[in-house]
Amino acid sequence: xxxxxxxxxxxxxxxxxxxxxxxxxxxxxxxxxxxxxxxxxxxxxxxxxxxxxxxxxxxxxxxxxxxxxxxxxxxxxxxxxxxxxxxxxxxxxxxxxxxxxxxxxxxxxxxxxxxxxxxxxxxxxxxxxxxxxxxxxxxxxxxxxxxxxxxxxxxxxxxxxxxxxxxxxxxxxxxxxxxxxxxxxxxxxxxxxxxxxxxxxxxxxxxxxxxxxxxxxxxxxxxxxxxxxxxxxxxxxxxxxxxxxxxxxxxxxxxxxxxxxxxxxxxxxxxxxxxxxxxxxxxxxxxxxxxxxxxxxxxxxxxxxxxxxxxxxxxxxxxxxxxxxxxxxxxxxxxx
Amino acid sequence: xxxxxxxxxxxxxxxxxxxxxxxxxxxxxxxxxxxxxxxxxxxxxxxxxxxxxxxxxxxxxxxxxxxxxxxxxxxxxxxxxxxxxxxxxxxxxxxxxxxxxxxxxxxxxxxxxxxxxxxxxxxxxxxxxxxxxxxxxxxxxxxxxxxxxxxxxxxxxxxxxxxxxxxxxxxxxxxxxxxxxxxxxxxxxxxxxxxxxxxxxxxxxxxxxxxxxxxxxxxxxxxxxxxxxxxxxxxxxxxxxxxxxxxxxxxxxxxxxxxxxxxxxxxxxxxxxxxxxxxxxxxxxxxxxxxxxxxxxxxxxxxxxxxxxxxxxxxxxxxxxxxxxxxxxxxxxxxx
Numbered sequence: 001x002x003x004x005x006x007x008x009x010x011x012x013x014x015x016x017x018x019x020x021x022x023x024x025x026x027x028x029x030x031x032x033x034x035x036x037x038x039x040x041x042x043x044x045x046x047x048x049x050x051x052x053x054x055x056x057x058x059x060x061x062x063x064x065x066x067x068x069x070x071x072x073x074x075x076x077x078x079x080x081x082x083x084x085x086x087x088x089x090x091x092x093x094x095x096x097x098x099x100x101x102x103x104x105x106x107x108x109x110x111x112x113x114x115x116x117x118x119x120x121x122x123x124x125x126x127x128x129x130x131x132x133x134x135x136x137x138x139x140x141x142x143x144x145x146x147x148x149x150x151x152x153x154x155x156x157x158x159x160x161x162x163x164x165x166x167x168x169x170x171x172x173x174x175x176x177x178x179x180x181x182x183x184x185x186x187x188x189x190x191x192x193x194x195x196x197x198x199x200x201x202x203x204x205x206x207x208x209x210x211x212x213x214x215x216x217x218x219x220x221x222x223x224x225x226x227x228x229x230x231x232x233x234x235x236x237x238x239x240x241x242x243x244x245x246x247x248x249x250x251x252x253x254x255x256x257x258x259x260x261x262x263x264x265x266x267x268x269x270x271x272x273x274x275x276x277x278x279x280x281x282x283x284x285x286x287x288x289x290x291x292x293x294x295x296x297x298x299x300x301x302x303x304x305x306x307x308x309x310x311x312x313x314x315x316x317x318x319x320x321x322x323x324x325x326x327x328x329x330x331x332x333x334x335x336x
Numbered sequence: 337x338x339x340x341x342x343x344x345x346x347x348x349x350x351x352x353x354x355x356x357x358x359x360x361x362x363x364x365x366x367x368x369x370x371x372x373x374x375x376x377x378x379x380x381x382x383x384x385x386x387x388x389x390x391x392x393x394x395x396x397x398x399x400x401x402x403x404x405x406x407x408x409x410x411x412x413x414x415x416x417x418x419x420x421x422x423x424x425x426x427x428x429x430x431x432x433x434x435x436x437x438x439x440x441x442x443x444x445x446x447x448x449x450x451x452x453x454x455x456x457x458x459x460x461x462x463x464x465x466x467x468x469x470x471x472x473x474x475x476x477x478x479x480x481x482x483x484x485x486x487x488x489x490x491x492x493x494x495x496x497x498x499x500x501x502x503x504x505x506x507x508x509x510x511x512x513x514x515x516x517x518x519x520x521x522x523x524x525x526x527x528x529x530x531x532x533x534x535x536x537x538x539x540x541x542x543x544x545x546x547x548x549x550x551x552x553x554x555x556x557x558x559x560x561x562x563x564x565x566x567x568x569x570x571x572x573x574x575x576x577x578x579x580x581x582x583x584x585x586x587x588x589x590x591x592x593x594x595x596x597x598x599x600x601x602x603x604x605x606x607x608x609x610x611x612x613x614x615x616x617x618x619x620x621x622x623x624x625x626x627x628x629x630x631x632x633x634x635x636x637x638x639x640x641x642x643x644x645x646x647x648x649x650x651x652x653x654x655x656x657x658x659x660x661x662x663x664x665x666x667x668x669x670x671x672x
Contacts (some may be wrong), residue, residue: 088424094649103524106444127463188439313430
């Protein structure tokens with residue numbers, strides 16, 4: 001007997017609490033519809049550093065510190081940290097956390113990193129291995145464009161399906177002791193690859209992974225979307241969200257996926273802010289959860305959510321070599 | 337109360353078993369001193385694929401399958417998989433495992449990945465979350481040189497402190513039920529950065545991290561090196577091993593680090609095989625553990641080992657930007 005129910009879901013015996021969150025974002029994110037929910041808005045895209053990569057590391061350092069401060073915690077109160085990001089060899093994380101002196105597990109889940117971190121943090125608590133565990137991630141529009149697409153100076157035109165990488169960082173402390181919203185279940189994703197090979201259409205590549213994890217979560221728990229106030233995906237954007245709805249309808253014989261929203265759609269005003277299909281990047285799900293959603297949970301505006309972060313697991317070279325985009329989605333069920 | 341003892345060490349309540357391992361290596365590794373311990377030696381550096389990156393993925397697929405086959409396991413018997421590698425965005429892993437249909441956690445620990453995976457797999461078992469968990473990693477000399485150093489066609493001269501990335505993959509299944517060697521403790525590393533910035537001298541960058549984790553393990557458990565038949569580091573190579581010994585002597589008032597060997601020193605005959613300071617890469621520790629060390633444990637030639645895998649957490653860009661190399665070392669104590 002294990003705490004696994006169904007195919008891929010962990011049901012926590014003593015659900016751990018999310019006792020504190022923190023998030024720092026860039027100027028554009030601050031100007032979006034959720035601007036008032038972020039802890040800090042950094043106007044300078046360099047964050048006072050010399051490179052965009054160092055700026056991204058700085059965002060992690062700031063988000064982590066804010067999360068600790070809000071709850072009066074010190075570094076030595078944190079037993080373990082799970083963190084990662086999208087930069088090659090996850091350097092945003094390694095330079096951003098190297099001075100914390102906290103036992104560290106590096107994770108890579110692309111834009112699913114925040115929920116992978118929340119899942120593993122919960123496992124550490126419910127398994128009896130720790131009292132406080134930190135989950136942390138970041139992304140930066142400039143470091144991501146430079147690494148994955150074109151030099152910013154080139155000024156290339158963006159395709160309608162492209163998404164805008166969120167500049168920011170989010171951190172959450174998962175703890176044995178409350179108060180705070182509880183993580184009751186984690187549905188661990190499988191890699192899904194449906195043959196999409198367009199790096200400017202990540203939403204379409206990730207939608208089947210989101211669908212797979214959501215439907216598996218429902219099957220494993222005997223729930224459906226009506227159980228939740230919100231089924232919130234990480235960064236499918238407008239295009240990917242449409243595909244998720246179509247897939248859901250097709251595979252369930254016509255049912256609608258009710259109560260669904262997407263962090264990538266919420267974080268920007270797509271039309272006014274010219275972000276095409278919406279936001280993306282590890283910090284998209286992370287900042288929307290650690291800012292807006294955590295606020296909605298702790299103020300009683302939401303009481304049950306399914307947070308589903310999606311990640312695209314290719315790199316620029318594999319696409320040049322003709323490969324398709326493997327994707328993954330991890331979900332956690334959170335209740336007040 | 338948690339299962340954490342001291343600063344960074346987990347003492348497993350019901351130590352999980354390593355029930356099966358598998359490893360596949362390249363031609364040069366097969367010609368080295370440990371050649372007879374590897375399950376398969378692939379003569380073709382492309383493994384029948386069209387690129388070195390695809391070849392690395394293929395090595396993971398092969399190592400995983402061998403590990404299952406040896407124990408008569410099927411994919412559906414594996415509850416979760418922890419895997420990662422050194423390629424940008426860990427693509428060796430994502431393409432190598434995308435068809436397994438197993439709930440997947442991506443990890444990034446550079447060359448410490450194998451032990452990070454063994455630690456997290458053990459946590460899943462001892463925490464009551466799973467029955468069988470797979471830990472998997474890989475590296476490939478050609479894909480690593482191309483990504484981290486120079487085009488192979490350039491034929492650059494290698495510095496005396498440089499190490500040779502092992503071509504191969506190793507996999508281990510950690511299980512609730514034996515028989516097999518047991519993982520009794522995991523000491524989770526912290527990021528350590530002592531200011532080294534030479535990508536051709538990784539051993540020196542990683543040695544302080546190895547020292548930190550080993551001394552912390554001894555302090556946390558009340559043990560010293562004499563408790564173990566072997567304290568085996570992942571890939572410090574000759575240069576890094578010397579530094580580890582010097583650090584140990586200096587910081588302990590003159591004591592020797594007894595019973596120490598290094599996978600990077602063991603896997604090649606440095607002089608005859610022209611590998612300078614020894615082997616490196618995620619597959620160095622993985623293939624030496626899954627091949628040679630697992631054999632020594634199960635045949636009674638070793639009964640207690642401390643396996644300490646080290647990772648360098650920079651990328652090529654951060655070094656060009658003048659940064660130093662943050663490093664980490666994770667350790668597991670394994671007993672027959």
